[in-house]
Amino acid sequence: MYTPGHARHHLVFFEAQSGACLVGGRSRGLLPHGHAVQPNTPPPDFDPHLITGQLHRIAARRPAFLGFAHYGVHADPPGALAEAEQRLWEWVDWAESHTAGDDSDGFRGWVLAGHRSRGMAEEHVAHYDHHTSWPMQGAGLRRWLQRRATAS
Numbered sequence: 001m002y003t004p005g006h007a008r009h010h011l012v013f014f015e016a017q018s019g020a021c022l023v024g025g026r027s028r029g030l031l032p033h034g035h036a037v038q039p040n041t042p043p044p045d046f047d048p049h050l051i052t053g054q055l056h057r058i059a060a061r062r063p064a065f066l067g068f069a070h071y072g073v074h075a076d077p078p079g080a081l082a083e084a085e086q087r088l089w090e091w092v093d094w095a096e097s098h099t100a101g102d103d104s105d106g107f108r109g110w111v112l113a114g115h116r117s118r119g120m121a122e123e124h125v126a127h128y129d130h131h132t133s134w135p136m137q138g139a140g141l142r143r144w145l146q147r148r149a150t151a152s
Contacts (some may be wrong), residue, residue: 001061003054008045012058019064021077038111039081039088046140047048055081090114095141098108104134 003010005133013022017018033094065072074080094110108129115125 001057003057004045004050014061019062019077021058021061021063021065022067022069024060025145037074037084037087038128039084039091040137041088041091041140041144042136043140043143046099046144047110048088048144051088055085091137091141095138095145096132104138107138 001012001014003012014020015022059078063077066077068074091111094107098106112129115128116122120128130139
């Protein structure tokens, strides 16, 4: 299934017999770390409305599990997809209220504090922090905000 999200070339693959939905590694705005599913917002094509639509399309197929390259299986697709959508819009709300300049450090601190407040183990927070390009995450959000502003 063609599922553009933060990049226009993304696909997911469904396997009918097992109910598998193979979503790749960092595609469709999903980035699983520490048993949490998080947005993936780098440029060039990040669009939260498009990603939300893709999450709903995936959910409508009722997969038995989500398969993430490098990250394993997530056994609760409805929960993972709902969590991804919730986090996605939390990130957009944060970016909309912090539009002045590049605040990668502030964004990073806010995201990591959120992980901790939801009870994510410190080792998983550290893993997520280490494997996230915070400037790229913020750049995708800012680029989308700029494109939205010029389209208005």
